[in-house]
């Protein structure tokens with residue numbers, strides 16, 4: 001980890017940079033795959049599966065009996081854990097159901113807004129380096145609560161097929177359309193539609209830089225995306241009261257996701273650093289994914305700011321995907337947090353709790369996009385539609401103002417739509 005003591009503000013921008021693959025190479029690969037899928041459908045999907053994942057699936061959509069079979073392959077304690085997570089995530093997302101907003105803006109003019117589901121959605125479940133069945137809970141549960149009609153799931157195939165925990169979770173959530181597709185080709189299939197894979201209206205889910213670039217590219221085809229949810233990251237702010245082993249474990253929990261993950265420690269005192277370095281070394285020595293985590297740590301950062309206001313400004317500028325606050329200044333940092341995907345407050349709130357089972361969603365904006373995007377939530381799966389109904393009295397009350405404004409914009413057709421009604425009502429009375 002690169003260590004800096006009170007870096008000056010002019011140097012912050014460089015510190016905010018996340019590890020990035022070469023943009024031009026990414027874009028040209030994404031375009032190549034989209035063009036091929038547009039032209040050759042399923043056949044192109046099989047070709048790219050073979051090239052990027054080393055398998056050529058015969059059936060791109062999994063048959064229902066294979067999905068059912070997974071239940072028998074999972075041990076009981078894992079099933080219980082998944083069910084516990086399911087209940088918490090469902091409870092938290094059900095609580096987000098927002099009713100209809102209705103206002104009579106003036107007499108006879110009634111306006112209301114309701115959430116209606118996005119009918120067709122595509123869920124991407126990462127599976128390149130770990131089978132993230134937890135992501136399936138995070139996406140399928142709110143999609144179901146929202147009432148989405150068609151839910152299509154894509155996840156990368158391996159020689160052993162799809163991991164049984166992904167299939168079990170899909171069945172638990174009531175998702176039965178599963179395509180064995182990963183990476184750019186999965187996103188292209190869900191965007192363009194092929195013989196086997198239906199096109200959807202909105203794409204959800206995290207992924208590596210290929211997946212994220214493909215989702216951003218997909219928006220040119222009239223498909224929406226949840227947000228750029230790329231390589232995982234965490235920022236921990238800590239003071240000297242926190243056990244170094246907690247800080248190290250939290251940093252490693254995200255560093256182990258991939259070599260392009262980034263973790264940041266904002267220490268409120270320099271004295272913390274050697275203790276954290278020691279704890280990191282100790283924990284890395286026994287971490288099965290230590291090679292990946294070590295690479296991520298090379299792109300990572302420890303900064304010291306003794307002044308909590310400066311620390312807070314740095315944190316909001318960095319806009320972390322996950323933000324862990326372990327400090328006696330907890331209330332200050334919570335109250336002054338403006339840019340973060342999800343916040344973990346206090347010494348006993350490890351980020352892993354939110355990754356799996358506390359109830360919040362783990363599909364979150366990375367790479368500084370927490371400045372403008374929220375993580376996935378229930379209304380990511382809905383659209384707010386507005387309605388209005390004007391009574392005779394309502395059009396009489398509102399009409400003259402609309403006419404006046406339409407004329408001032410030089411739009412007589414608009415004025416006419418009001419005038420014919422007002423004339424009609426006048427002739428009736």
Ligand SMILES: NC(=O)c1ccc[n+]([C@@H]2O[C@H](COP(=O)([O-])OP(=O)(O)OC[C@H]3O[C@@H](n4cnc5c(N)ncnc54)[C@H](O)[C@@H]3O)[C@@H](O)[C@H]2O)c1
Pocket residue numbers: 029052053125126127128129130132135156157181182183184185206207208209210211228229230231232233257258261321362363364365366
């Ligand atoms: N932000 C979030 O909310 C969030 C949540 C969970 C996971 N994540 C991140 O998701 C990522 C998962 O990545 P992953 O790689 O394990 O799985 P993945 O499923 O995202 O990507 C695997 C796919 O990448 C494609 N690919 C690999 N190398 C390629 C190449 N050279 N050219 C073209 N395509 C290639 C392959 O098709 C493969 O199927 C991690 O970075 C993790 O940190 C983020």
Ligand SMILES: N[C@H](CO)Cc1c[nH]c[nH+]1
Pocket residue numbers: 132134135231232233254321355362363364
């Ligand atoms: N930390 C990831 C989000 O960035 C989510 C995850 C799934 N499994 C483990 N972690």
Ligand SMILES: [Zn+2]
Pocket residue numbers: 232253254257355
């Ligand atoms: Zn994680």
